Amino acid sequence: MTEVPAAPAAKVVPALRNPRPPQQQQVQDEFDAFYRREMPRVTVFLVNLGASVYEAADAAHEAFLTLLPDKWRSLDHPGAWLRTVAYRKYLRQAMARTQPIDPVPDRPGGTCPVDLVLLTEQQRSVLDALGQLPPAEREAMAWKLDGFTHEQTAQALGKSPAAVRQAYTRARQRLITTLGLKKEAESGE
Template sequence: MTEVPAAPAAKVVPALRPPRQPQEQAQSEFDAFYRREMPKVTVFLVNLGASVYEAADAAHEAFLTLLPDKWRDLEHPRAWLRTVAYRKYLRQTTTRTQPMDPVPDRPGGTCPVDLVLLTEQQKSVLDALGQLPPAEREAMAWKLDGFNHEQTAQALGKSPAAVRQAYMRARQRLITTLGLKKEAESGE
């Protein structure tokens, strides 16, 4: 009888950490997306006229509809999120004007979000944004949030030319309203 040679000993490689499961990785990526985009969406909604409380509430509601397994399938998740958050904001303003839930350890049930401190300049800009017609305010809010005219047009279902025109009108009105034209002319 012929002897069968023994198989070579397998190398033992210690595993430092088991590979991440796809679901864990998706959740981790979603968490990072949430941390990065939540404050931006809130500011976006404030620029569109929401109070800080309303903006945070609508942004949270929008994120609830964007489940960790769904957001990766969207072609433009940032734009989608802002569109949904804005719709959530518009729906909530017809149902209430002030937060109804009391906050523990605060006299009178005030919301600590109302205590957000804005500089005088930020208040002036928000007031000026509030004076813009809706289409102009919308175009300016998207621009302030870092979207170009084409991206904004796609998200809003408008033509890039219409968005560009609304933005230019908004910009001109803001310059006039905030008195920036006088400062720019006197500085020359």
């Protein structure tokens, strides 16, 4: 009987992780930076529109889920798009339930965006005053507080710049009166 030589032992090669191509990694890195910058801002924006901090964080997170890394770069104004979608998500969740049932979502890195929204007493007073505004005025003021121009706001909301400007002017006047800033505004000008 002839002996059959044993097959050579297979070389054990460690499994290599398939790294992302450099271009795809760059897109992901840019999206992560966009997320870190915009998540707290969108949360505050929604709070200015009347959401609780938890509702705002939840709606902002849901909006980000629809804005995948591949999609956000194709938008002309991803910040405005994100705020519009987040506001719609907030309105839907407010109509669907009265108490949040899910925990507040975490950001990459394990920190919650709610931690970044700490309000001073003055900010709470402003939020209370914002809550007394009619919806169109509150909406115009929230967009302005978030740094958008009247033209950008009008484009995002599908309104005329004149309508947004008028709502903002009325909101500003009501806030000055409500917060008792009339004398300060007159003496400061």
